[in-house]
Amino acid sequence: MKLDTKALRYLTTEDWRVLTAVEMGSKNHEIVPTPLITQLSGLRGGSGVHKCISTLAKANLIARMKNAKYDGYRLTYGGLDYLALHTHLKRQTLYSTGNCIGVGKESDIYVVASSTGTQYILKIHRLGRISFRSIKNNRDYLKHRSSASWMYMSRLSALKEFAFMKVLKENGFRVPEPVAQSRHTVVMELIDAFPLRQIQEVPNPAGLYAELIDIVLRLASFGLIHGDFNEFNILIREEKTPAVGNPRKAETELPDSKPSITLTPVIIDFPQMVSIDHTNAEMYFDRDINCIKRFFERRFSFVSDEPGPFFADAKKLVGGHNPKRLDVEVEASGFSKKMAKELDKYMKDVGVDGDGSHDGLDYTGEDDSNAPGTSSSEEGSSDKLSQDPRGNDGSDGLFDHSNELEPD
Ligand code: ADP
Ligand code: MG
Numbered sequence: 001m002k003l004d005t006k007a008l009r010y011l012t013t014e015d016w017r018v019l020t021a022v023e024m025g026s027k028n029h030e031i032v033p034t035p036l037i038t039q040l041s042g043l044r045g046g047s048g049v050h051k052c053i054s055t056l057a058k059a060n061l062i063a064r065m066k067n068a069k070y071d072g073y074r075l076t077y078g079g080l081d082y083l084a085l086h087t088h089l090k091r092q093t094l095y096s097t098g099n100c101i102g103v104g105k106e107s108d109i110y111v112v113a114s115s116t117g118t119q120y121i122l123k124i125h126r127l128g129r130i131s132f133r134s135i136k137n138n139r140d141y142l143k144h145r146s147s148a149s150w151m152y153m154s155r156l157s158a159l160k161e162f163a164f165m166k167v168l169k170e171n172g173f174r175v176p177e178p179v180a181q182s183r184h185t186v187v188m189e190l191i192d193a194f195p196l197r198q199i200q201e202v203p204n205p206a207g208l209y210a211e212l213i214d215i216v217l218r219l220a221s222f223g224l225i226h227g228d229f230n231e232f233n234i235l236i237r238e239e240k241t242p243a244v245g246n247p248r249k250a251e252t253e254l255p256d257s258k259p260s261i262t263l264t265p266v267i268i269d270f271p272q273m274v275s276i277d278h279t280n281a282e283m284y285f286d287r288d289i290n291c292i293k294r295f296f297e298r299r300f301s302f303v304s305d306e307p308g309p310f311f312a313d314a315k316k317l318v319g320g321h322n323p324k325r326l327d328v329e330v331e332a333s334g335f336s337k338k339m340a341k342e343l344d345k346y347m348k349d350v351g352v353d354g355d356g357s358h359d360g361l362d363y364t365g366e367d368d369s370n371a372p373g374t375s376s377s378e379e380g381s382s383d384k385l386s387q388d389p390r391g392n393d394g395s396d397g398l399f400d401h402s403n404e405l406e407p408d
Contacts, residue, residue, distance in 0.1 A: 005085065016050075017043060021037045021041035023080070024040050033070050034071055037049065069324070081185075084184060087183070093182075094113075106125065106126060122186075122187055125186075152340075156343045160273070160330075160335050161181075171326060173219075175268065196231075209292065216309075220285065223275055226288055228271075228272040229292065230295070235267075239264055240260075241261070242259055271347075
């Protein structure tokens, strides 16, 4: 879905109030009756509201729904995008939108910038737009689910991701710094790195493998399982260590060692994260470990001498060195157990199993054509990602200034 920000600039304060009214009304109504929109907007005079409604409908931010009982409108995904962008804009976390660098099955990823020019990632969660592996299951599911509930699930997904990123960052995990969250969107630090998926060679596969397994175990010791720990969700940042010179040698001589490059994994994508006490925790844990094992064997011909680690070993780590339980901390932060269950049920019902196993396809093969992030990109493309993670060719052309967003 394209993020078309053009109309953001001409919407009036009244338009925003009416759009917000449709959003509020959607909590209890699949189709929000027009009189309720008027009432919730708090605007006097029907004709003014109708003008706003017409502007919003023309911009596809709301859609007219006629049913036998009454006329009304529902919020579209575009409308929800606008409300979220508007909030980021008012909070001054965001100033302009740039390239779309990835279109996954469940999200769109954009490079955005603040008014000071700092670049961030805007992740727009879009649950429910794809037909999933189990078509029968999915059809049944769709029958009973309204668009409002897809939006609700997308909000939950964003809320969950933000909550987890926050506690992970606070506890020393290498994840992007979470910056802001509104509705179905998360703004986070842009990591200048390539996904492991795009890396053909590493100097020390055993070292990197050990580090990744260590991350899985460290997460477990805090009560967590990533649930989608694969080569798409591990970004590999290259950090140059300067050459070390021999202090006794003259400065003009060449240094003794060449500059070395350290590969640092940064983990992303947290909507599937589960507690180590989850009913299927063992399956998720084993899958995370096996994804790494399989990838290292195929890509780097590396097989570890050690079996495991196994779930039972991981469980023993809980409460060991760190008595903290981040699964419990997240619950307290606003992403409740009830919300976790709702999202979990959705993911199970529609067969969202993470990047590694959508549609039963195995993305660890060498053909990239079906890989998340490369499918049906509407704007920009993740090919650009393979040149530069910011989709930036080094010129100043990254930001289309017609995409500057203006608050009301
Ligand atoms: P999805 O749930 O659709 O898989 P991800 O969070 O995994 O979404 O993001 C999809 C892709 O976008 C990633 O594989 C990565 O290439 C890119 N990406 C996501 N977040 C960041 C970030 N913070 N910095 C740089 N690239 C990112
Ligand atoms: Mg991903």
